[in-house]
Amino acid sequence: METQAAASTPRGKRTRDAIVDAAAQLMYVDGVAGTSVDKVLAASGAGKSQMYHYFKNKDQLVEAVIDRYLEQILANQPAIFELTSWADFETWTEQLLDVQRRAGGPIACPLGNLAGEVGDNPKLAPLVDQAYRTWESHLVRGLTTLRDKGELRPDADPARLAQAAMTSVQGGLLLAHLRQDITALEDALGIALAYLRGHAVS
């Protein structure tokens, strides 16, 4: 049971990507329900037949968009793949801030924006959840590395610490989004970092 069609030629892949890109951008600003398929196709230059050739319906397009968001997010914080010291965690938070500072658009997390909206859609919610878990797993890995290196206390729980860090990131982004002021995110990340370091071996 394939969930959605794959493109089997370079041309098809380009078209499919263009649709997902346009959808990702529009849904980032207008939300899922606020972004019609027609708008996506107009923005991507594709026709309706392409859309329904590659996706069974709008929900499956949203699924692809969620994946795309996760890719973009992780690509924007490469330090998350190499968390082997406390300094690396600091670098990671700096990258998080830089992304929002560089982006001309509104301060926000694409996945966070979706979280509230699709929170009860039984098809989509698990995918958003899974995306967050993937994101978080890199933090877990980093914290585990630190623990193994003896820089994190042996009794510290990497999974719980990572979840705590994620709540700070998301809470900070939500407040910063509403106020369009990155200070809220800066503070949240600073506190999260201090909290993590509070479990370091002194």
Add this chain to the structure above:
Amino acid sequence: METQAAASTPRGKRTRDAIVDAAAQLMYVDGVAGTSVDKVLAASGAGKSQMYHYFKNKDQLVEAVIDRYLEQILANQPAIFELTSWADFETWTEQLLDVQRRAGGPIACPLGNLAGEVGDNPKLAPLVDQAYRTWESHLVRGLTTLRDKGELRPDADPARLAQAAMTSVQGGLLLAHLRQDITALEDALGIALAYLRGHAVS
């Protein structure tokens, strides 16, 4: 320039309230864009003429819903009005948790769900922001009281601490919402409380 009509008779007020109630409930689950005016009217038993008698358009209905959300939220955490000791803050976090535990529905914050969706609507975003500021202001007041009583360090900034607490609340609710597991919120609140108490006079 009145922004929206008021009901001037008991009957009118009942109708208006029924519309807002139905809208609040539906938008909590399906989001703003996912909730059509027609659905709201069907759920409330009102006709379209009532709706457009009391509200200029859908956006103004959403404005009323945002106000309603803030009322409900604050009513569910009465301890926030009497924060005069650290124990009161603990009571407050307990009430936050109890609300989510008691509610049979999904774990979520109605305002948080909206935050992502209306984040860029120039009419609605400031209202959501304002609702959060009102919410937060009670924390600021409580922390200021504690500082005046000498239980919070004089150099601590109530506004910043309150914002930090809000980020934890929202981040915790977002994660708990996605995972439908209140643990994320429990942890977030525990950490937030410890962070606040870290600024207490020892």
Add this chain to the structure above:
DNA sequence: AGCTTCTTGTACTAATCGGTACAGTGCACT
């Protein structure tokens, strides 16, 4: 060249969207 499969453009549908028009009812006040 010719065949097959992937891909694309256009036209279409039924349902739903937000919003309006307008005639009518309930109710207070005189």
Add this chain to the structure above:
DNA sequence: AGTGCACTGTACCGATTAGTACAAGAAGCT
């Protein structure tokens, strides 16, 4: 009893929605 206003019910509008039908174009393979 009559007048005026708040309120209500229903029918309607053009625009937009998600999704379909179908024929034609492009491209790889033999």
